[in-house]
Amino acid sequence: MSEIKSVESWRNNIKRVLITEEEIKEAIKKAGKEISDSYDGRPILLVSILKGAFVFMADLCRAITVPCEIGFMCAKSYYSGTVSSGIVQITMDLDQDVSNYHVIIVEDIIDTGRTLNDVADLLRARNPLSLRIVTLLDKPSRRLVDIKADITLFTIEDLFVIGYGLDCGEMYRNLPYIAEFEENK
Ligand code: IMP
Ligand code: MG
Helix, strand or coil, rough: CCCCCCHHCCCHHHHEEEECHHHHHHHHHHHHHHHHHHHHCCCEEEEEECCCCHHHHHHHHHHCCCCEEEEEEEEEEEEECCEEEEEEEECCCCCCHHHCEEEEEEEECCCHHHHHHHHHHHHHCCCCCEEEEEEEEEHHHHCCCCCCEEEEECCCCCCCEEEEEEEECCEECCCCCEEEECCCC
């Protein structure tokens, strides 16, 4: 459990709203249409890596107007320095056999890209019919491995952001918008 701060200090750490609820809603509507148009009639499995993408997953799947299944994974990756080991430990796995599906990984944010890269390699090794990545946020300036999403809703600068599923010390996931986090206030 993280330390419970006063409500006032919790509020003061929310520096400014970066992306509003309305902007998120609009972008998800567009992404949902793009996915629905390009996968119509094909078996889709949306895979999200817990916990950060749970809010995005809930809204994105409801913007998809063709049949689809959802699945969740918990993954931990191991690194030595800045290099991804490629070893990813799955602490909770999918219950679907991905070889029967067009898999779409639903991610909250691509930062260094290491975790997503490892999970994508692991899923690819299970021979899905196809594999694509959709991410809510991208921080390309922080990238350490060469990975790019097929659909990116928002590209942001090198800021630490919270809300809409994203946390700082497990807090702030419940904010309905994306905000910049400010330390020590
Ligand atoms: P990476 O791409 O392997 O470095 O890790 C990405 C993960 O780090 C994301 O899925 C988030 O859980 C977390 N993360 C990266 N940047 C932020 C941020 O600005 N706010 C909150 N979590 C972040
Ligand atoms: Mg995450």
